[in-house]
Amino acid sequence: xxxxxxxxxxxxxxxxxxxxxxxxxxxxxxxxxxxxxxxxxxxxxxxxxxxxxxxxxxxxxxxxxxxxxxxxxxxxxxxxxxxxxxxxxxxxxxxxxxxxxxxxxxxxxxxxxxxxxxxxxxxxxxxxxxxxxxxxxxxxxxxxxxxxxxxxxxxxxxxxxxxxxxxxxxxxxxxxxxxxxxxxxxxxxxxxxxxxxxxxxxxxxxxxxxxxxxxxxxxxxxxxxxxxxxxxxxxxxxxxxxxxxxxxxxxxxxxxxxxxxxxxxxxxxxxxxxxxxxxxxxxxxxxxxxxxxxxxxxxxxxxxxxxxxxxxxxxxxxxxxxxxxx
Numbered sequence: 333x334x335x336x337x338x339x340x341x342x343x344x345x346x347x348x349x350x351x352x353x354x355x356x357x358x359x360x361x362x363x364x365x366x367x368x369x370x371x372x373x374x375x376x377x378x379x380x381x382x383x384x385x386x387x388x389x390x391x392x393x394x395x396x397x398x399x400x401x402x403x404x405x406x407x408x409x410x411x412x413x414x415x416x417x418x419x420x421x422x423x424x425x426x427x428x429x430x431x432x433x434x435x436x437x438x439x440x441x442x443x444x445x446x447x448x449x450x451x452x453x454x455x456x457x458x459x460x461x462x463x464x465x466x467x468x469x470x471x472x473x474x475x476x477x478x479x480x481x482x483x484x485x486x487x488x489x490x491x492x493x494x495x496x497x498x499x500x501x502x503x504x505x506x507x508x509x510x511x512x513x514x515x516x517x518x519x520x521x522x523x524x525x526x527x528x529x530x531x532x533x534x535x536x537x538x539x540x541x542x543x544x545x546x547x548x549x550x551x552x553x554x555x556x557x558x559x560x561x562x563x564x565x566x567x568x569x570x571x572x573x574x575x576x577x578x579x580x581x582x583x584x585x586x587x588x589x590x591x592x593x594x595x596x597x598x599x600x601x602x603x604x605x606x607x608x609x610x611x612x613x614x615x616x617x618x619x620x621x622x623x624x625x626x627x628x629x630x631x632x633x634x635x636x637x638x639x640x641x642x643x644x645x646x647x648x649x650x651x652x653x654x655x656x657x658x
Contacts, residue, residue: 333653335618336374338644340367345638347389348627351396356413357627357636358399359644362386366401368413371629371636374646380411382418388429389483393437398459400440402428408442410459410466419463426450430483433459434490439471441493443481452481454495456507472510477503483529485538487552494552496526496540502555520557522548527567527583533574533630541567547581549607561605563612568624575632576654577607582623582637602626602637606658613656618645 343362350357350371357371365379366387385405392399392413399411404427410420422428426447433440442455454474460466479498487494492513493505500523502516522542531538537558541547543566549559561581568583582602600622601615621640628635634648 333616333647333650335616336646336648338369338374338376338646339642340369340376340379340644341365341642343386343642344621344640345625345642345644346387348625348636348638348644349390349392350627350629350636351392352394352630353396354630356392356396357644357646358390358392359625359638360387360390360401361638361642364403364405366390366399366411368399369644369646371634371646374644378416380409380416380418382409382411382421383407385427388427389431391431391433391440393433394435395437398437400431400433400442402431402442404428406444408440410463412463420466420468422455422457422468424455426452429481430485432485434486436490439486439490441484441486443484443495443497445480451475452477452479452497454481454484454493454505456493472507474505474510476512477501479525482525482527485529485531488535494529494531494538496529498525500524500526500542500544502526502540502550504555514555516550516555517557520548522546524566528570530570530572530626532572537572539570539572539579541570541581541583543567547579547605549579559607559610561610563603568622569626569637571626571628571635572607573628573632573635574630578613579605579607580626580628580635581605582626584622584640600639602635609658611658613658616647619643 341361347360383403408422408428427445430443456472481497484495524544528541547561601617619639625638
């Protein structure tokens with residue numbers, strides 16, 4: 333499984349996202365310039381220029397025509413994927429962290445960080461079909477969690493929003509009323525901040541990664557804990573295979589805590605676990621620093637990882653990966 337190394341960012345990677353067809357891969361990093369690549373050979377197609385801060389996350393519409401990015405420059409931008417033109421800029425009073433298109437792409441959820449006196453918030457915006465008619469007003473703004481909200485995604489049928497972050501509590505909100513419907517049980521919850529959240533292809537369950545060195549699988553409707561995956565280091569990124577019962581976790585310590593011996597010890601590998609049995613089935617080494625981003629191609633035949641080292645590594649699975657027996 334020889335990886336393709338993609339060097340297009342000057343700073344650490346923060347987020348990776350494939351489009352629905354699986355032929356394009358979008359990468360976000362702290363260098364202000366989201367980048368798009370061909371997902372089969374890693375060839376760089378172009379960059380989206382316009383942000384003045386680290387770009388924390390992105391999402392791509394179902395038809396691959398629009399890209400949305402959230403940045404530390406206190407904006408979220410809507411882009412034309414093909415031309416790279418910015419179509420609209422949503423402006424906030426604090427950094428924009430997480431972005432997620434609703435099914436149907438008519439709405440987007442954007443989270444903003446705590447900043448000065450402002451608390452973290454979740455904003456729901458309508459996306460106009462004609463960019464000239466786009467407005468910046470929020471249909472709904474949700475507040476409540478302590479600390480930063482690191483991820484917010486749409487639940488089934490766009491009826492709910494699932495959020496998670498620094499207070500380690502997972503919450504489900506009603507998208508019509510903004511009411512808090514459920515939150516995760518304190519006993520079952522992570523013990524440290526939740527860094528990442530990734531949902532399954534059908535949206536019935538989702539995976540969270542945390543600095544408490546574990547990842548947890550949850551039922552999307554009930555927030556009942558299904559499985560826990562334990563590892564030896566903080567988890568920064570998680571992904572669920574769309575094809576096999578596998579989950580992959582990536583992480584490593586904070587860059588400041590890394591010693592020179594760590595990468596030789598191979599601490600920075602993407603670890604694969606059996607989703608049902610929760611046992612580790614293998615790992616993919618390669619990054620010279622913590623892994624901050626992971627994504628599976630929608631066809632399940634390849635995956636990519638982004639690291640603190642500024643590289644995106646694209647892995648196409650060998651045939652024997654598909655016949656791993658435990």
